[in-house]
Amino acid sequence: MNRETIIPEIATTLKKWVEEHSDSLFSWALYKTDSKETAEDLVQDTFLAASTSMHHFKGNSNPKTWLLAILKNKISDHYRKVYKDPHGKNAINIDSVFDKEGRWNPGERPLAWEEETGHLLDDFAFIKVLNSCMGKLPENWFAAMQLRYMEGKDGAFICQELEVSDTNYWQILHRAKLQLRKCLEVNWFKIIG
């Protein structure tokens, strides 16, 4: 942030906002990205963006809501970037799931789950397993999932933004789901029979 470009009055307001809201913004960013470093960068970027677009802020709205909206955009930008420049890891090999004829390999065949699935997210133990399984996905698959489910945007729109073909994007989400399904089955669900 360039000192000369910020009017003292704005700087005072911003300082107050940092004091009051940076912890909540940081908590949110940390929850969404699971990385302290990334979360700190995103919160700093948020205040930087706020300082240059203060004139868009309407005096009667809630500063925290406004800042959070900026932060949410920054988080989406972050996942778009990660999607395009992944540090590939842990990707399942589709050939280990299906054989040459496209049949499920033994040991990979989905089996019916025993549990009632309606209230899964009320269970902290399940959320822990879910987060850990998601953490094992390759970064760009994880990013693709975040973008898909976080904002509830439709597929075509995300493809356009990411500059990937529809097919490519479905394939990635499909593989991410295959991997997630397996991980959840191994670590959480009981099999019927």
Add this chain to the structure above:
Amino acid sequence: MKKVINLLLLSCKKASELIDKSSMVKLNTRERVMLRMHTSMCDACSAYQSQSKVIDTVLHKHLNKTEESSVPPVVNDELKSKIISKL
């Protein structure tokens, strides 16, 4: 004859792909019919279909519907002074 059967029958690999695709876009009639034929005969893909739905619902709620109040609060004073010093 084998060719005709192959035209009508999906592999599990293709079927599971269509299952996940269908949660994002509407399948065309041919895809829908072939998928229904496949899942009616294949327990594994039929299980995959219901599990894919479970995962969809769970992820939607988990990633999208987060209330700000349910996020665990974290204090970061270092970051606070860092940003203020730059103002």
